[in-house]
Amino acid sequence: MLTAFDKRLLNIIQTDLPLESRPFAVLALRLDTEESVVIERLKVLKEQGFIRRIGPFFDSSKLGYIGTLVALEVTNVHIPQVAAVINSEYGVTHNYERDGIFNLWFTLFSHNQSEQNEILKKIGNLTGVVRLINLPATQKFKVSVQFTLL
C-alpha cells in the first residue's frame, strides 16, 4: 500500500526530478524530510514495482527517430508467433492484443522511413497476418503519462 508520503513523493517526482547535483536533497526539502528518506523510499517503490523508470524521457522525433502505430489482423492461432517476431524488433516499445478486427497493435520507432518500411514488410508477410495497416501520426497533441495520486 502507498502511504500519504509515498503519494506526495510520486506526484512530485513524476514531473520534477531536479537536474542538480543532489536531486534527492532538493526533493527532501520540498517534502520536509531527509535526503536519505527520499532515497530509501524510492528504492522500495522501485522494488515493489510502483515505479517503472526514473530519468529523462526523450522526445523520439527530436532525437531523429520516426515513430508509428501499426495495426494487424492476425488469425488467432498465429498471434503468439507473430507477437514474438514483432517483440524481437528493437524499435518496438508497445505490443498489445486488443478487441476488434485488428487484434494486434504495436508502436515502432525507426531511424528512417526505409528501415520502417523494411520491418513492416517483413511483419506483413508473416504467416497468419491477414492485413497490416500503418497509422503514422500527422499531429501530436499530447504524450504525458502522469497520474495524480490522491
Added chain:
Amino acid sequence: MLDELDKSIIAIMQEDFPLVPEPYRAIADKLGISEEELLLRLKQYRQSKKIRKMGAVLRHREVGYAANALCAWIVPDERIQEVGEMFAKIAVVTHCYARVTQPGWPYNFYTMLHANTREQCTIIAKKLADQAGLQDYIMLFSTKEWKKNSMQYFKNNNK
C-alpha cells in the same frame, strides 16, 4: 546535431537511475566526464525539448489505473486542431494523436485513456464524445500485453 558524447549520454540515461545522493556524478563517472558537463548537457536537452520530462513513470496498474483503452475517433479534418487541444487538457488522456486513415479504416484520431475499470474508461470516452460533439469512435481494450518498455535510444549498433 548530436555528437558521440550526446549519444552515449542518452543511451546511459535509459538505464536504471542511481538511487544515491549524487546520481549524476555516478553516471558521469561511468562516462568518464565531469558531473558539470553531464548536467550542462542534460539541461541543454531539456531546453531544446529533446527531454520532454525529467522524472519517474509509474506502472499504472500498480497505482490503481488497471484499465486502459485505445480510443479511435473519426474527427472532421477541420476540427482536428480544436478537438486535439480539448482532449489534451484532460488528465486521464495520456496520449492524443491525429493519424492517417487507411482503406476500410476511417479513424483519424487516437486517445489513450486510463482508469480503474473498463466501465470507467467507457464512461470517460462517452463524456469526451459528448463534450466534443463526436459520435463515431470505437474503444480498443487491451486483452494481452505482449511487450511494453521504454525506447532504448542509440543502443542498437551505436546508430
